[in-house]
Amino acid sequence: MSDLLQKLESISIRFNEVGQQIVDPDIIGDMDRYVKLTKEYKDLQAFMDIYKVYKDVMGNIETSKEMIELEDDPEMKEMAKLELDELLPKRQELEEEIKVMLIPKDPADDKNVIVELRAGTGGDEACIFVEDIYRMYSMYFKNRGWRVELVNSNEGGTSGYRELSFEVEGDGVFGTLKFESGVHRVQRVPETESQGRVHTSAITVAVLPEAEEVDIDLNMADVKKDTYRASGAGGQHVNKTESAVRLTHIPTNTVVECQDGRSQHKNYEKALTVLRSRLYQAERDKKDLERSAHRKSLISTGDRSAKIRTYNYPQGRITDHRINKTMYNLSSFMNGDIQEIIDALKIAENAEKMQEGTSV
Structure with missing residues (x-):
């Protein structure tokens, strides 16, 4: 049995174990454990689907080889050779897919x-x-069926926003968006430019996995809470009471503000979620730096100062500098058609992991 078949066989055993556990009344009564197991069952199902196909292909290859070796009829031997010629590329294709899944x-x-x-x-x-980037992401999220909720916003001098933060909920969100973190550079002629000269501007994007209480040990004695009257988006009600919340994590001097919710309580909960997420990401970044001592990831998610992408309006071009990928569909890209670049980054990440034999 091949190494891949052995691995898939082990996964099959675990799949059957989990399948039995999720119908156990004791486990159904433990909601946290039940949710984790049903998620694991769903993840393992993908392996079961490809395992069946791969097992069939491997069995047919063995049968064809036996026929070629033992069959006396020339026509049958030729048919077996033709089948083997079709099966071998199929096996290679499946093995590459399985390696990525593993x-x-x-x-x-x-x-x-x-x-x-x-x-x-x-x-x-x-x-x-x-x-513009917020609009681009919002349209992409809508296509994916993800839910978006504004957390905080600070408007710009004449238009736009100095800062904008929002929560995104859906399936596999962080795994999809994590490589968006970094500096996004835009090259275009501003509306206020009378000479028609191209200006270069930049924004930073930070994608933080939303941390739960179990992910980060946050001592609330280290958190200072301030309230103030909100301004900007949210309607006139925001100015009547001190609904806006500012949290400061004293040991790290991490400051989080939230003012776009209607109530102080809701803003406090949102701010606490953002604070946990920032501290959680800081721990992940620290581990990334430790790992980079012996390897340099091309598409690291830890360096917020790295220039990752350029949006060139005069040429209708988007260039992702980490994977040297350039596309000339800027208009549709800014309308949320960003899946191609996300897929390319995922492929680059998988290739990097396979080459180095390391995991995240």
């Missing part, structure tokens, strides 16, 4: 996320680009 997943990949957009160099133009 790459250990980042445990945070299935988490919801907090996305933080901040204007960088470029003044008003950077603020406008924050709004």
Whole structure:
């Protein structure tokens, strides 16, 4: 039996074990455990589907080889050779797919996320680009059926936003969006530019896996809470009471603000979620730095200062600098058609992991 078949056989045994556990009344009564097991069952189902196909292909290959070796009839021998010629590429294709599936997943990949957009160099133009990127992501999320909720916003001087943060909920959100973190650069002629010159502006994008209480040990004695009157989005009601919340994690001087909810309680809960997520990501970044001592990841999610993508409006071009991929569909890209670049980044990540034999 091949190594891959052995691995799939082990997964099959676990699949059957989990299948029995999720119908156990004691486990059904333990909601946390039941949810984890049903998720594991769903993940293992994909392996079972490909296991059946791969097992059949391997069996047919053995049968064809036996026929070629033992069959006396020339026609039957030729048929077996033709079948083997079709089966061998199929086996190779399946094995590559299985190897990718067996790459250990980042445990945070299935988490919801907090996305933080901040204007960088470029003044008003950077603020406008924050709004453009938010619109781009929002249209992509809508196509994926994901839910988006605004957490905090600070408007720009004339238009756009200096800062914008929002929560995204759905299946596999962090695993899909994590490579969006970094500096996004835009090259275009601003509306206020009378000479028609192209300006370069930049914003930063941070994609944080949404941390739960079990993910981060947060001592509330280390958290200072301030309230103030909100301004900007949210309607007139936000100015009547101190509904906005600012949390400061004293040991790390991490500051989180939330003012877009209608109540102080809701803003506090959202701010606490963002604070946990930032501290959780800081721990992940620390581990990434430790790992990078012996390997340099091309598409690391830890470096927020790395220029990852350029949006060039005069040429209608998007270039992702990490994988040297350029596309000339800027208009549709800014309307949420970003799946191609996300898929390319995932392929690059998988190739990197397979080459180095390491996991996230």
